[in-house]
Amino acid sequence: MNQIPHHPQIPIFLTINGTLHELKVEPWVTLLDLLRERLSLTGTKKGCDQGQCGACTVLVDGKRVNSCLALAVSRDGAEITTIEGLAENGELHPLQVAFIERDAFQCGYCTPGQICSAAGLLAEGHTPSRAEIREHMSGNLCRCGAYTNIADAVEDVLMPRIAAKEAAE
């Protein structure tokens, strides 16, 4: 073990759900632990802590990543969106609405990660088929097995957007 006597704190800036945070963190703190333990944003879940389940998925500069494998210091300056930040002006995000309408969960533990992942997928803009939705949502496991309804909910939001985009082109 390589012990450094006093714990160095590194100053970083993160914009989280639209609010700028000036923080000091030890370099070994993950983005997931920072969100949950320091900032009490417990919507983002810890499943495996190993990149294997997707429960910790958040958007970093608009792209979905596993926050359990990101050291907070290495994301200095980034814009982070968590499940708490998806609703706007008190209105649920269309994906949140679709998940409720489609009953796309049972215990709900994987749901914040599923929805953030789906929000990332919408922004990526290259998922036109059901098979591709399933493949591009495969980084999010659901131990309750709500996959069919999750894919339905994502399809409900994604397909009209693709149709609208194609009509505009």
Place this chain on the structure above:
Amino acid sequence: MNRFEYIRPATVADAIAALNEPAARALAGGTNLVDLMKYDVAQPSRLVDINRLPLKSIEITPSGALRIGALVTNTDLAWHRDVREKWPILSSAILAGASPQLRNAATAGGNLMQRTRCYYFYDPSTACNKRQPGSGCSAIGGVNRIHAILGASDSCIAVHPSDMCVAMAALDASVEVEGPDGKRSIPMSGFHRLPGGEPERDNTLKVGELITSIIIPKPDFGAHHTYLKIRDRLSYAFALISVAAALRVEEGIIQDVRIALGGVAHKPWRDFDAERSLKGERVGTQSFKQVADFILRDAKGQGDNDFKIELARRAIVRALEQAAAGTPQDQADKSIH
């Protein structure tokens, strides 16, 4: 996680200087290194966060080659328009690996350097020569379903887990590195190594060296390629066997061929003698079966993974058939044709 020093250099020169001690490690996407640090498998004295270095571009060189900055994410590389058009086998292999959110963080350099997924390597309570040289190999005689069938040694039977690297091996890539002694270029076939008596060394990168880019020559296989990945579930799992295959065919005769295998050895496996033996042959299942047998002539199972030899044989034949027909494996529709 152990305690470590964290630095974030702004230039390649500063990064190389900071990496010049044996226990220092570069931090790119962190998707492998942070995982290993959580298990105390990796215990770096210093993390050199390279994410601010200017190594993020994808360029086509004047000779038509592809130059990939070490920090280009797996996502950006796989979906890049030129890569999808001219190096589709690379795009396909990357999209066959990990998950979209992992690929958003994972970088080209980090993918090359990712370590084995051998269960014992991940478990510090067990003996493992790769993690702790001289302690023994728990996988030999242990649970070894995912382990090597080619090129293994008495010290280690681990496999390199990357998909991207298998396509890069097939495409004759080279790895550009920069270190205390200057720059050098390492051909992909000489980048990763077989375990021999030193399984702690995955590759030939030296202390203090940084991968700066990867270069891939202009290919000429048209639609005659595929990346076929066989695994325990349809997505988000490492390969049991994967095959990157590409062919150049004129009037039914094979002019050029590349076959690289993943999941079978400590490095992406290419057999240049086998490829040579296929040149001048007629395309068809007959010649594909012959070459598969030739590639696997020295294959050796470890017990749990014996099935991989027959699986590899069939995967090679199927991949060559897909390449010959110009019908590459689709990574979303998983049915294998």
